Amino acid sequence: MTYKTLTVHLDTSARANARLSLALKLARTSGAHLDGLFATFEPNPREFYVMAGTVDYYEAHRKLRAEQRGAIERLFHAELARAQIEGAWIAAEGDPIAAVTQRSRASDLTIVGQTDLDDPEAYIADRFAETIVMGAGGPVLVMPYTGYFETVGERVLIAWNSSREAARAVHDAMPFITRAAHVTIATTSGPFESAASQASCTDLAAMLARQGATSVDIARFDRGAPDTTGEALLSYAADGNFDLLVMGAYGHARLQEMVLGGATRTILLTMTLPVLMSH
Structure with missing residues (x-):
């Protein structure tokens, strides 16, 4: 028995690269297909448009997020090619909880990160990891926000x-x-x-x-x-x-x-x- 379809949640947090490295290692070990699912917290633009002086801030935020997403997507494809692993990049739209939950139900294993309260970019939604665990319908591997793990599962x-x-x-x-x-x-x-x-x-x-x-x-x-x-x-x-x-x-x-x-x-x-x- 092996995992043949893996999904790793990616975002703009400091630990996204570590999660990707772990997912790549697991995919190589089991010969699995790896989906990189990019899903982040997005503020409601209407809340900015009704507040004077905040429209420019929202546009700057949107531009920065697009640049960050592009950088992570390029890294994902480069690492897939280097590891000679099959996979796909998925950029979620809308509610990140719904996106990750739905994708997890078509995966053998879903990899997410523990929320780091000291990293604002790590916030996706309240109780993100436990909500995914409860709704996935399958196993969820939660990675701590600290530490380096040379092996997992030995x-x-x-x-x-x-x-x-x-x-x-x-x-x-x-x-x-x-x-x-x-x-x-x-x-x-x-x-x-x-x-x-x-x-x-x-x-x-x-x-x-x-x-x-x-x-x-x-x-x-x-x-x-x-x-x-x-x-x-x-x-x-x-x-x-x-x-x-x-x-x-x-x-x-x-x-x-x-x-x-x-x-x-x-x-x-x-x-x-x-x-x-x-x-």
Whole structure:
């Protein structure tokens, strides 16, 4: 099983080149077609036209954005040619959320970036990454806004809680898992851990081995509050030098997690390694 159609979201942010480099590396590894989808936040021009003295500013902004888009498009085509990868450039019009979501549904894997609050160009929409994860219908690889990742998927950490979302993420990540040098199934433990939970981890490890995963182990850490669980996962990933975290998104009610926090939001806000999420 391999990913044969990849989509990478591109914009004018500082990390767009890093996302493109990662997408190219994954496309080369799997012999995939790569779509570069350019989608950015665009202010409503009517808001400028009704404010005195702002029309010239909007026109200057529009011209600059067109120049930036042209530069990224040229870079995309040049990198495709250099890597000898098939692909296509797509410039979205209108709502960027709708554009990325729709394209993701015709892709095996969609690559987006974590929002960097210190880079205004990284803002696409409120909760951009998590909205794409929820609407994609398939796996979304979220890349942190800091750090350089020489490898992705050599050491895979699976966040496992036996939920439908976690199972969906594991199956969606199978191309990474079967090629990984090492895979760890991480689950919470505690005095109330059931025999069924322990058996679930063992069953999952056996299934992955049958799929071709060559080195799989099981790790347990203390159960805490949902946000603490996210922090514990990231700490474990850093200590173990993992380069990919696989997890289901919003295993609990999304409204509950949005209000109270939760592992999904904790990971998206404070991630330190690439995370493959599915819902």
